[in-house]
Amino acid sequence: MQDSSNIASYTQNHSLDNKEIERYGRQLITPDIGVQGQMLLKAAKVLIVGAGGLGCPVALYLAAAGVGMLGIVDYDTVEIGNLHRQIGHRESSTGVPKCESLAAQIKELNSLVETKTFNTVFTSDTAIDIIKQFDIVVDASDNVATRYLVSDACVLTKKPLVSGSALKWEGQVTVYNYNNGPCYRCLFPVPPPAETVTRCSDGGVLGPIVGVIGSLQALETIKIINNNPQNGVLSGRLMIYDGLAAVFRTVRIRSKQASCQVCGDNPTITQLIDYTQFCRSNYSESAGKVEDRVEKEKILTVDQYNDILKSSTKHILLDVRPKNQFEICSLPNSFNIPIEDIDKEDSIEKINVWVKDDQLPVYLLCRRGNKSQDAVESICKKIDSKFHSQLKHIKDGLLGWAESIDPSFPIY
Amino acid sequence: MTIIKCLLFAKVKEVINKGEYIEIELPDTECTTNNLLKHINEQYPQVKDVLSTCLLAINLEFLKRDEDRVIQSTDEVAIIPPVSGG
Ligand SMILES: [Zn+2]
Numbered sequence A: 001m002q003d004s005s006n007i008a009s010y011t012q013n014h015s016l017d018n019k020e021i022e023r024y025g026r027q028l029i030t031p032d033i034g035v036q037g038q039m040l041l042k043a044a045k046v047l048i049v050g051a052g053g054l055g056c057p058v059a060l061y062l063a064a065a066g067v068g069m070l071g072i073v074d075y076d077t078v079e080i081g082n083l084h085r086q087i088g089h090r091e092s093s094t095g096v097p098k099c100e101s102l103a104a105q106i107k108e109l110n111s112l113v114e115t116k117t118f119n120t121v122f123t124s125d126t127a128i129d130i131i132k133q134f135d136i137v138v139d140a141s142d143n144v145a146t147r148y149l150v151s152d153a154c155v156l157t158k159k160p161l162v163s164g165s166a167l168k169w170e171g172q173v174t175v176y177n178y179n180n181g182p183c184y185r186c187l188f189p190v191p192p193p194a195e196t197v198t199r200c201s202d203g204g205v206l207g208p209i210v211g212v213i214g215s216l217q218a219l220e221t222i223k224i225i226n227n228n229p230q231n232g233v234l235s236g237r238l239m240i241y242d243g244l245a246a247v248f249r250t251v252r253i254r255s256k257q258a259s260c261q262v263c264g265d266n267p268t269i270t271q272l273i274d275y276t277q278f279c280r281s282n283y284s285e286s287a288g289k290v291e292d293r294v295e296k297e298k299i300l301t302v303d304q305y306n307d308i309l310k311s312s313t314k315h316i317l318l319d320v321r322p323k324n325q326f327e328i329c330s331l332p333n334s335f336n337i338p339i340e341d342i343d344k345e346d347s348i349e350k351i352n353v354w355v356k357d358d359q360l361p362v363y364l365l366c367r368r369g370n371k372s373q374d375a376v377e378s379i380c381k382k383i384d385s386k387f388h389s390q391l392k393h394i395k396d397g398l399l400g401w402a403e404s405i406d407p408s409f410p411i412y
Numbered sequence B: 001m002t003i004i005k006c007l008l009f010a011k012v013k014e015v016i017n018k019g020e021y022i023e024i025e026l027p028d029t030e031c032t033t034n035n036l037l038k039h040i041n042e043q044y045p046q047v048k049d050v051l052s053t054c055l056l057a058i059n060l061e062f063l064k065r066d067e068d069r070v071i072q073s074t075d076e077v078a079i080i081p082p083v084s085g086g
Helices: A004-010 A018-023 A034-043 A055-065 A098-109 A127-131 A144-157 A207-226 A275-279 A302-310 A345-357 A371-382 A385-390 A397-405 B010-016 B033-043 B045-051
Strands: A045-049 A069-073 A114-118 A136-139 A161-167 A170-176 A237-242 A247-252 A316-319 A334-336 A362-365 A391-394 B002-008 B021-026 B055-058 B076-080
Touching (some): A069 A098, A144 A275, A302 A397, B033 B076
Parallel strands (some): A316 A334, A316 A362, A362 A391
Antiparallel strands (some): B055 B076
8 A cells, every 4th residue: 555645646737635636526527627727716715795695605606616715795694584595504503693604604515615704894994905805706795885886896906706686586697897898887887776776675586596696606706717718707798597487698798888987998986985875775785774754744653553553443554565475464454555556546546435435544554664655655646635634654664563562473 | 660579677677567578669760779768768657767777788789878779670679777686
């Protein structure tokens, strides 16, 4: 039996040891990876912004593939409602910072991988210092402000950005700022109005959708690391996945825009700005408390509504959530007219019967007390102003009800 | 009249609420992308805010912002808003 130190005479031109050859064998023999590709992976440092639905598959696949150093940024902690899609966390990690939970899973999967965790909000103050420690950045975040921040920071530090996003049954993937390709701002110079952005917490999202998109991000990252000129890196193209229709479309993107404010010929953005101000939204997908937009007279607190219930005062409770949310849980004796239908003729007819013929107050309710304000306003536009005082929205909605009145009300 | 089929994605699909695509009729002399957007805004005023941030693709190629291109009934138009969730 020969001494194991003979390994050097068996393997030339690379420094992979027997354990690595055994672990990565199937990957090593894949065309266009080989020992050189594996060495590149081992030397690579990848930063993953977000340890959620996208970040989990990205991190797990890159760790499994043997990327030498993985950085994970996330300020959030694991909740049970994450687990249907965030497959890098476990029930036992509930309450643990997501970056720590994911790093622990990475260690269990491949102890050869080094991890660096950043349990912090990724902001204009922290972004550059963190990004500088890595070669490639993966945007696996869940909000508009972070997307602009990550993109600008990658332009300023000259790092390729593998960007993925997903909502409901759909997802998008592309690579920005790669080989003189466009950046996020080249495509979307103006952030969408905050009120038009649907969050996963409102619109829903499926595990396999973020799984597909995250896997594609991991694959593009491997291709960039591998740096083979024949690799068709997904730069200058946007891949759109419609999981419900089972269709992938790849749309050619405009090239880098000479007029781009950050990567163009005469950039006006030469350092990071305040992206929460630019996007009028937070570095977070969680909605937080909803601000009052309707007059005081049109606001009813959950405590006031509880008193009304206790005193058995006659009224109508109108829940404006989508039908599928109403089916999950609702307050007793509430009617459901989804916000999209609230100003339709037959809805207004019904409401008119309540306020005019029955002379009842109508209380509008939704999950967080956001859409119920819109509902009050759209109904007021459609009914006679003398009945306006009979309409009120319930502040903080069903979440407020669960928090202040009845904790047994299901939260989703 | 020319009928233009427009594939809808993400938020645009949600707000228009007519399924995977809509068909917009344009007078034969007005078959350009700007007129198409104008007609969509008129027929679906609720989509205006979202539409302004969307990318428009003709036959899987994005248009430049503010580019007005002549289109015909055989063109596949796709209206693609940014998606930010994850
Ligand atoms: Zn740019």
